[in-house]
Amino acid sequence: MFEVFFDSDLFKWVILPLLIVLSRVVDVTLGTIRIIYIARGMKYLAPLFGFFEILIWLVAIGQIMRNLSNPLYYIAYAVGFTLGNFVGILVEERLAIGNAVIRIITQKDSDSLIDRLRSEGYGVTVLNALGSTGMVRVIFTIVKRKDLDEVIGHVRKFNPRAFFSVEDVRTAREGIFPPVREGSGFLGSLLRGQRKGK
Numbered sequence: 001m002f003e004v005f006f007d008s009d010l011f012k013w014v015i016l017p018l019l020i021v022l023s024r025v026v027d028v029t030l031g032t033i034r035i036i037y038i039a040r041g042m043k044y045l046a047p048l049f050g051f052f053e054i055l056i057w058l059v060a061i062g063q064i065m066r067n068l069s070n071p072l073y074y075i076a077y078a079v080g081f082t083l084g085n086f087v088g089i090l091v092e093e094r095l096a097i098g099n100a101v102i103r104i105i106t107q108k109d110s111d112s113l114i115d116r117l118r119s120e121g122y123g124v125t126v127l128n129a130l131g132s133t134g135m136v137r138v139i140f141t142i143v144k145r146k147d148l149d150e151v152i153g154h155v156r157k158f159n160p161r162a163f164f165s166v167e168d169v170r171t172a173r174e175g176i177f178p179p180v181r182e183g184s185g186f187l188g189s190l191l192r193g194q195r196k197g198k
Contacts (some may be wrong), residue, residue, distance in 0.1 A: 024080020
């Protein structure tokens with residue numbers, strides 16, 4: 001019965017290509033997350049994601065190698081890879097793992113912005129500097145990536161024309177951060193364990 005199903009045109013031309021697409025989406029998404037974890041120094045989760053990533057990839061490539069005469073499988077493989085990159089980026093944005101440093105340069109009086117950030121628990125360092133158009137204030141703050149949009153919103157509200165840049169920070173210690181708003185569930189506990197293990 002299973003042999004008849006696996007030899008059917010429905011399986012060969014619809015189900016198997018869809019499975020190849022799905023497997024590539026999953027393995028490329030896992031690969032994206034693995035690379036992010038490596039960059040963040042999460043040494044326990046990265047290999048775990050790598051194991052499942054390569055296992056799924058081997059299954060997908062195995063199906064293609066057994067069916068080299070069907071060009072639809074090549075297209076399914078490429079479509080899955082493309083979608084996997086897109087989904088991986090979306091997942092990474094949702095996880096928002098790690099910290100970022102925001103540098104804000106403004107000529108406008110920045111006391112209200114500084115007070116707002118400090119009142120919300122962010123550590124803020126302020127420098128007076130000479131820019132190309134005169135005296136400016138340079139404001140530094142390190143924030144959790146999940147709080148990035150909120151802080152940028154404060155900057156834009158305070159001064160829509162302020163220059164700011166954002167960079168990832170691999171590690172930060174001894175800083176002032178708002179109270180932790182941890183995720184819940186299995187993934188949240190894994191991430192908390194990674195932070196404690198650093």
